[in-house]
Amino acid sequence: SVFAINLFIMSGILQSVDEKFDHFMRNRDDIRKATQQIFVKADVNSDGALEMKEVVNACQGVVDHVREPLEEYGIKLSPLSEDQIHKIVQQSDINHDSKLSIEEFEEFYVKLLKLMAAKFLSGFSKKYGLGIIAGIVGVVAAKKSSPSF
Numbered sequence: 001s002v003f004a005i006n007l008f009i010m011s012g013i014l015q016s017v018d019e020k021f022d023h024f025m026r027n028r029d030d031i032r033k034a035t036q037q038i039f040v041k042a043d044v045n046s047d048g049a050l051e052m053k054e055v056v057n058a059c060q061g062v063v064d065h066v067r068e069p070l071e072e073y074g075i076k077l078s079p080l081s082e083d084q085i086h087k088i089v090q091q092s093d094i095n096h097d098s099k100l101s102i103e104e105f106e107e108f109y110v111k112l113l114k115l116m117a118a119k120f121l122s123g124f125s126k127k128y129g130l131g132i133i134a135g136i137v138g139v140v141a142a143k144k145s146s147p148s149f
Helices: 002-026 029-042 052-072 082-092 102-128 130-145
Strands: none
Touching: 002 102, 029 052, 029 102, 052 082, 052 102, 082 102
16 A cells, blocks of 8 residues: 555664764764763763763753743653653663763763754644655655656
């Protein structure tokens, strides 16, 4: 069916976007520097690792910074729950000490931004409808399949 084909194309595009996002986030000096600045600011006790409370506070600051401009355009970005933050911390906490080192925080931050992007798409689709997202996906798919498009 056409729906199944579109769903297949959309999943391929989203996977490609996910891979490009990872590459972009991990290979940009300005993003790495910003991540390090967030880490240093969040490390209230200056022990070189973020405890859960410090991570939660840092997340709220990042989300609030992104949410305010979006709300000016009527796009709601739902807040992150502590459970969502805990889950990302567990996925990023390589040595399982319940704290995040700077390296672990960089991994955490990439995952956090992916979650925020998903929340943005959800808010965008609620405001403007899924049709516009499907249209964008259709244009991207057409460009991928036809270089002259």
